[in-house]
Amino acid sequence: MQPQEIVRFLGLFRCLVGFAVLLSPVRASFAVKMQSSARRDPCGRDISGIKWRRYPQKSCALYCIGRQMSDQAGPCGGFPGLATARNLSTRSFTVTRTEPRNGALVLFSGGQDSATCLAWALDRYDTVETLGFDYGQRHRVELECRDGFRAAIAQAFPAWGERLGDDHMIDLAVLGSISDTAMTREIEIETAASGLPNTFVPGRNLMFMQIAAAIAYRRGLKFLVGGMCETDFSGYPDCRDDTMKALQVTLNLGMDSRFVIETPLMWLDKADTWRLAETLGGEALVELVRVETHTCYVGERAELHEWGFGCGECPACKLRKRGYEAYLAGEKVTEAPV
Secondary structure (H helix, E strand, C coil): CCHHHHHHHHHHHHHHHHHHHHHHHHHHHHHHHHHCCCCECCCCCECCCCCCCCCCHHHHHHHHCCCCCCCCCCCCCCCCHHHHHHHHHHHHCCCCCCCCEEEEEEECCCCHHHHHHHHHHHCCCCEEEEEEEECCCCCCHHHHHHHHHHHHHHHHCHHHHHHEEEEEEEECHHHHHCCCCCCCCCCCCCECCCCCECCCCCCHHHHHHHHHHHHHHHHCEEEEECCCCCCCCCCCHHHCHHHHHHHHHHHHHHHCCCCEEECCCCCCCHHHHHHHHHHHHHHHHHHHHHHHCCCCCCCCCCCEECCEECCCCCHHHHHHHHHHHHHHHCCCCCCCCC
């Protein structure tokens, strides 16, 4: 082989090696995608619905490093890089916080959905604490229902009462001050130019969950429970399942924790929510939810209807009423209120 041919061959070989190096992250991305039928978050929950642009191997180390995880947990879904991440964590990191106990923090507003979620959590976890927010909401009367419902459920269900822990109330007036919505202003409820009802408070649930995680971090609670739902809802984007899954990943990365966001109502319509209450606590719990909670956006609590207190005309009242009627009739709610 002539010297010039050898030089050309070496140049070509160098180019091929460089090209292979550039492709290695992409190859790792496809390896994860091919080896895991369902992508998973730090707590092992399916996040296949979230559309990631890339899922490189190094992400596994970012999620898994510094914590002990089962072979099924983590976004790698059992990818071999998990063992490397474990070894790195053992050598390089010192874990100073204890693992969260079997406890939950429930976002409890005083409404039907969050009250049902509170019962759901009390039925499952050893310790359950509650969290409410005063953000200047127009229907602030719901906050006044919180103490009454907590006391009533503890009395009606003594076993749950033993598990019911502290209540936390956060002044979030800043959210109301930056929100020009029908939830925080005395304006008519209508559909905005965005196609969403003007009761939508941008960033509300995102802020709620971030504060909940900060409190749960300090209190040693692992599970964050919220009444978000995208089955029977007004289209709020921060109530969607994808939003909650993405937020869980963000919180776990940002706090180096393993929180689990639970949304037991996500795929239930309002009739099913009433049925869930009956399943958890029978007619006694259904009656507590009907009488002791508040849903009406305008804060009307003068008249007790068959389905509970409220004006009967706002979207929240219509949805609650339709759900209760469908629950009594053994039907499902198939259409959102207009």
